[in-house]
Amino acid sequence: KNQVEQSPQSLIILEGKNCTLQCNYTVSPFSNLRWYKQDTGRGPVSLTIMTFSENTKSNGRYTATLDADTKQSSLHITASQLSDSASYICVVSDNTDKLIFGTGTRLQVFP
Amino acid sequence: AAGVIQSPRHLIKEKRETATLKCYPIPRHDTVYWYQQGPGQDPQFLISFYEKMQSDKGSIPDRFSAQQFSDYHSELNMSSLELGDSALYFCASSQGRGGPLYEQYFGPGTRLTVT
Numbered sequence: 001k002n003q004v005e006q007s008p009q010s011l012i013i014l015e016g017k018n019c020t021l022q023c024n025y026t027v028s029p030f031s032n033l034r035w036y037k038q039d040t041g042r043g044p045v046s047l048t049i050m051t052f053s054e055n056t057k058s059n060g061r062y063t064a065t066l067d068a069d070t071k072q073s074s075l076h077i078t079a080s081q082l083s084d085s086a087s088y089i090c091v092v093s094d095n096t097d098k099l100i101f102g103t104g105t106r107l108q109v110f111p
Numbered sequence: 112a113a114g115v116i117q118s119p120r121h122l123i124k125e126k127r128e129t130a131t132l133k134c135y136p137i138p139r140h141d142t143v144y145w146y147q148q149g150p151g152q153d154p155q156f157l158i159s160f161y162e163k164m165q166s167d168k169g170s171i172p173d174r175f176s177a178q179q180f181s182d183y184h185s186e187l188n189m190s191s192l193e194l195g196d197s198a199l200y201f202c203a204s205s206q207g208r209g210g211p212l213y214e215q216y217f218g219p220g221t222r223l224t225v226t
Contacts, residue, residue, distance in 0.1 A: 041199065041220070041222070042219060042220065043115070043201050043203075043217030043218050043219050043220050044154070044201075044217050045217070046214055046215075046216070049214060089153070096167055098144075098156035098159065098167055098169050099144075099154075099156060099215065101153035101154050101155075102153065103153060104153065
């Protein structure tokens with residue numbers, strides 16, 4: 001069964017600190033992996049998208065890594081800001097139209 | 112930049128009623144996807160359309176139907192509503208189908224409440 005699991009489920013950090021979110025997937029065949037940021041009650045917003053040949057991709061303070069061999073990905077947030085408080089969702093595509101969403105990590109950044 | 116537009120943003124219906132949700136994709140996007148996100152749950156793929164034809168189908172109940180029109184907007188029709196249909200319904204659009212090059216841009220969602 002195609003699954004995407006994320007850890008931790010929730011995370012609290014202080015403003016200015018760094019953090020890393022983890023994603024493990026069992027999706028096959030694998031096409032690409034995306035990280036989305038979702039504010040409560042809003043649509044997900046794409047942060048990064050990587051194919052199997054890409055190991056790392058950055059978008060401002062967000063850096064995603066991908067290890068297609070171990071089927072693991074991470075999202076590193078540098079110098080966190082209050083506005084980073086949101087759910088971060090790892091999403092994997094299996095070469096069809098539908099995206100397989102992970103369980104999400106709820107990040108809270110406190111001043 | 113133009114984004115995906117969904118209407119209405121909020122909708123309250125009673126059990127057994129019908130509801131129609133609308134999605135207007137980003138200009139020049141030809142693919143539309145519908146997702147359902149229950150409270151505290153991951154978005155679940157319902158159905159997608161490419162060039163006005165259904166291209167993929169997920170966990171969409173038989174009570175729901177959808178179509179994409181000539182102007183590429185899409186409508187999700189939901190009949191015999193049940194309490195469990197209460198959720199946030201997202202529409203996403205892309206230029207082309209699937210694959211790493213075709214980013215899905217999500218709309219703000221329609222919150223449907225069934226009482």
